[in-house]
Amino acid sequence: MAYVPIADQKEEMHDHPHTFISKYVWSQDHKVIAIQYGSTAIAVGLVGLALSVLMRLQLGYPDSFAMIDPADYYQFVTMHGMIMVVYLLTALFLGGFGNYLIPLQLGARDMVFPFLNMLSYWFFLLSCIILMASFFVPGGPTGAGWTLYPPQAITKGTPGSDMGIVLMLASLAVFIVAFTMGGLNYVTTILQARTRGMTLMRMPLSIWGIFVATVLGLFAFPALFVAAIMMFFDKMVGTSFFLPAMVALGETLEHDGGSPVLFQHLFWFFGHPEVYIVALPAFGLVSDVLSCHARKNIFGYRMMVWAIIAIGGLSFIVWAHHMYVSGMNPYFGFFFAFTTLIIAVPTAIKVYNWVLTLWQGNIRLTVPMLFACGFIFTFVHGGLTGIFLGNVTVDLPLSDTYFVIAHFHMVMGVSPVLVLYAAIYHWFPKASGKMFNVTLGKIHFWATFFGTYAIYLPMHYLGLMGVPRRYYAMGTTDFVPDSAQALNANITLAAIWVAAFQVVFIVNIVWSLWKGKKSDPNPWEATSLEWFTHEHPPGHGNWGPELPTVYRWAYEYSVPGAKSDFVPQNMPPEEVEMEDPNAKYVGHDL
Amino acid sequence: MSLLKSIFDKPWDYQGEDPGLKGRELGEGLHPKRIALRMFLAVVFVLFMLFIVAYFIRMDLDDWRPMPEPGLLWVNTVMLFLCSAAMQWTRGAAKRSMTKQVKWGMLASGALTLAFIFGQVSAWEELNNAGFYLNSNPANSFFYLLTGLHGLHILGGLWVWTRSTFKVWSGIEIKAVRLSVELCAVYWHFLLLVWLVVFALLSYT
Numbered sequence: 005m006a007y008v009p010i011a012d013q014k015e016e017m018h019d020h021p022h023t024f025i026s027k028y029v030w031s032q033d034h035k036v037i038a039i040q041y042g043s044t045a046i047a048v049g050l051v052g053l054a055l056s057v058l059m060r061l062q063l064g065y066p067d068s069f070a071m072i073d074p075a076d077y078y079q080f081v082t083m084h085g086m087i088m089v090v091y092l093l094t095a096l097f098l099g100g101f102g103n104y105l106i107p108l109q110l111g112a113r114d115m116v117f118p119f120l121n122m123l124s125y126w127f128f129l130l131s132c133i134i135l136m137a138s139f140f141v142p143g144g145p146t147g148a149g150w151t152l153y154p155p156q157a158i159t160k161g162t163p164g165s166d167m168g169i170v171l172m173l174a175s176l177a178v179f180i181v182a183f184t185m186g187g188l189n190y191v192t193t194i195l196q197a198r199t200r201g202m203t204l205m206r207m208p209l210s211i212w213g214i215f216v217a218t219v220l221g222l223f224a225f226p227a228l229f230v231a232a233i234m235m236f237f238d239k240m241v242g243t244s245f246f247l248p249a250m251v252a253l254g255e256t257l258e259h260d261g262g263s264p265v266l267f268q269h270l271f272w273f274f275g276h277p278e279v280y281i282v283a284l285p286a287f288g289l290v291s292d293v294l295s296c297h298a299r300k301n302i303f304g305y306r307m308m309v310w311a312i313i314a315i316g317g318l319s320f321i322v323w324a325h326h327m328y329v330s331g332m333n334p335y336f337g338f339f340f341a342f343t344t345l346i347i348a349v350p351t352a353i354k355v356y357n358w359v360l361t362l363w364q365g366n367i368r369l370t371v372p373m374l375f376a377c378g379f380i381f382t383f384v385h386g387g388l389t390g391i392f393l394g395n396v397t398v399d400l401p402l403s404d405t406y407f408v409i410a411h412f413h414m415v416m417g418v419s420p421v422l423v424l425y426a427a428i429y430h431w432f433p434k435a436s437g438k439m440f441n442v443t444l445g446k447i448h449f450w451a452t453f454f455g456t457y458a459i460y461l462p463m464h465y466l467g468l469m470g471v472p473r474r475y476y477a478m479g480t481t482d483f484v485p486d487s488a489q490a491l492n493a494n495i496t497l498a499a500i501w502v503a504a505f506q507v508v509f510i511v512n513i514v515w516s517l518w519k520g521k522k523s524d525p526n527p528w529e530a531t532s533l534e535w536f537t538h539e540h541p542p543g544h545g546n547w548g549p550e551l552p553t554v555y556r557w558a559y560e561y562s563v564p565g566a567k568s569d570f571v572p573q574n575m576p577p578e579e580v581e582m583e584d585p586n587a588k589y590v591g592h593d594l
Numbered sequence: 595m596s597l598l599k600s601i602f603d604k605p606w607d608y609q610g611e612d613p614g615l616k617g618r619e620l621g622e623g624l625h626p627k628r629i630a631l632r633m634f635l636a637v638v639f640v641l642f643m644l645f646i647v648a649y650f651i652r653m654d655l656d657d658w659r660p661m662p663e664p665g666l667l668w669v670n671t672v673m674l675f676l677c678s679a680a681m682q683w684t685r686g687a688a689k690r691s692m693t694k695q696v697k698w699g700m701l702a703s704g705a706l707t708l709a710f711i712f713g714q715v716s717a718w719e720e721l722n723n724a725g726f727y728l729n730s731n732p733a734n735s736f737f738y739l740l741t742g743l744h745g746l747h748i749l750g751g752l753w754v755w756t757r758s759t760f761k762v763w764s765g766i767e768i769k770a771v772r773l774s775v776e777l778c779a780v781y782w783h784f785l786l787l788v789w790l791v792v793f794a795l796l797s798y799t
Contacts (some may be wrong), residue, residue, distance in 0.1 A: 055677055116624070116630075117630065121786055184634075184637060188630045188633050188634055188637075189630075191629075191630075191633055192626045192629045192633065193626075193628045195629055196624065197624045197626070222633065222636070222637050222640075223636070223637065223640050226637060226640045226644055227640075227644050228647065229641065229646045230641065230645055233739070233743075234648070234739070237728075237729075237735065237739065241728055241729050242729040243728060243729045243732070243735040244657070244729070244735070245648075245652065245732065245735060258729075259734065260698055261655050261656060261657030261658075262652075262655075262732070263651065263652060263655060266648060266651050266652060269651070270648060272646065273644070340790040438739040
């Protein structure tokens with residue numbers, strides 16, 4: 005018999021797991037792995053959240069918290085940044101949602117390499133454990149900033165320069181191995197295991213976002229890997245890849261001639277695509293949520309796909325806009341400012357298309373929809389300040405101020421997190437079979453949305469005033485007025501407020517899993533395949549005896565003349581009921 | 595449908611029969627393992643390319659002192675060529691289901707590969723004894739790093755090779771291992787190419 009990949013196998017060919025351990029622990033089922041990935045990422049993310057509150061306590065009330073010394077503060081900053089960017093956002097979007105949605109939205113039974121998929125999760129867990137272990141080693145975790153710039157990252161005097169940085173590099177290397185295993189799987193599954201009729205241009209935008217982000221990740225993470233290996237050698241063996249001749253704590257080091265800027269190039273060659281590794285899945289997921297809850301087809305589907313691809317391509321040639329103040333050749337800045345501003349074009353196309361999707365839609369202000377709309381606000385806001393910072397001359401005075409903190413937290417902190425919430429609330433009924441509490445969800449949204457604005461809007465002003473970032477305490481200076489400190493205290497209160505309201509989310513999810521009422525198999529009346537599984541929530545193998553057949557794209561909402569306001573992807577054209585029995589169903593956008 | 599054509603596809607424009615439904619049938623098209631290997635090779639290519647870019651940037655700084663490559667590397671290169679040739683020959687044998695040839699072909703490729711690894715380690719030793727330590731100059735550091743990384747990739751390949759060879763010798767039908775043998779061969783050819791680039795780089799700079 006010819007080989008049939010697992011994703012395509014017929015029901016009876018599929019080997020079902022029987023024991024508790026093979027079902028839920030060493031599971032090769034993409035849905036279980038997705039939930040493992042997601043819950044691990046959220047658990048680590050809560051640590052990152054707690055760290056940010058500790059940082060804000062210090063910044064808001066600089067003389068009140070004796071237990072936070074400068075070294076602690078830098079360790080909090082570093083770990084908060086790395087956890088949020090890599091271990092929460094990347095892992096939750098690709099490991100969590102990628103795993104859950106790819107086979108379900110494409111009509112496959114599982115990933116093409118389930119064993120590799122399982123391995124990917126366990127490597128990810130290992131990387132998290134190594135990272136968390138660094139809190140407990142002598143000297144604590146690294147305090148070099150999440151960018152880990154040499155020379156200070158591995159030079160004595162920086163907190164955690166002994167064991168902390170080594171564990172950080174090891175953890176990143178393991179994470180990259182985990183990601184590569186997962187990523188090869190996602191890409192191959194998307195290219196190979198789509199069901200009958202699911203052409204690439206019929207895939208939901210979620211899958212497009214995850215697909216391009218995965219490709220970016222596969223090609224960008226090696227840069228971090230290279231940088232981590234070379235830094236590891238500098239630290240452990242005494243090579244001089246990045247370390248110049250220098251005197252540290254009165255001691256001449258043995259290093260000589262290395263180039264710290266080389267590290268920055270490698271780091272940001274990873275670091276900038278990383279922004280889009282987080283953003284593209286968010287773009288995709290939010291498109292699906294917006295279209296479904298606005299009961300309207302996504303505006304400009306093909307443009308959306310091309311914009312995702314264009315952003316993905318461009319993201320590899322903008323990295324040095326993070327380095328305008330690093331002392332690189334000024335002509336570089338000229339080039340990178342140009343490419344950076346170009347990337348605003350496809351991004352703006354996407355924003356216009358989201359807004360135009362809402363236009364004259366039949367909007368249902370459900371909890372996921374609130375979060376998705378909130379995302380449009382925060383993303384536009386953060387994106388516009390990005391255009392400021394993309395210009396060299398504007399960036400130079402602002403680069404080391406709170407303006408940058410405000411910018412990137414709006415654009416790649418708050419925005420993707422709002423999408424994550426939208427997506428979690430949207431797919432929670434499918435994954436769990438239970439409905440969440442809507443009131444708690446709405447409270448969670450409004451508190452988070454206004455709370456984050458209360459945090460980051462004032463930071464723009466702090467930045468324009470020239471308040472420097474990365475400082476443990478401002479002390480007394482001529483150019484920072486007392487009012488800035490008052491603002492800082494208020495920001496801290498807002499941060500505590502936002503953090504506290506995330507508890508509402510956790511409570512809602514846990515309580516709903518336990519006691520929530522049963523949800524409908526398709527509570528949002530969505531069109532994509534995952535809502536039409538054989539069982540609800542989908543069982544092992546997803547589709548029962550027959551794989552679904554796809555007849556159209558995933559955005560067939562409010563079709564003129566059709567009885568129902570949505571036509572599922574897998575409903576044969578002749579079964580679509582029309583209001584006028586003589587009328588023939590034609591696709592919406594012919 | 596090719597990838598490029600797919601992107602320009604307008605599935606809503608289909609008149610009459612839906613070509614999306616004509617597409618591939620179950621299990622048709624490129625084998626997923628082939629796609630995965632190609633993607634993986636692309637990732638490895640990027641990894642080495644980034645190292646090489648870093649090499650060139652670091653090379654321009656003042657303290658770079660080129661180091662002499664041991665002549666042994668030429669022997670190792672020949673060895674790796676032979677590995678590739680043996681793999682290719684085995685691949686051909688597997689295609690024609692010649693069990694005996696596949697068995698010995700796999701063993702021969704493995705032995706040659708181990709000889710290559712042994713040769714590389716000896717080259718390291720030779721350099722170390724001559725006083726070219728890993729941390730004494732960036733040129734040395736890069737030499738050890740690049741050859742080491744290449745060696746690690748070969749060792750990773752040997753893991754797959756071990757599994758396939760074990761299968762072949764356990765008397766399984768050749769049909770069942772044909773793909774593994776073929777993918778091993780592709781991987782070995784790729785690592786030969788990488789080695790040639792790395793070797794040229796190390797020798798001429």
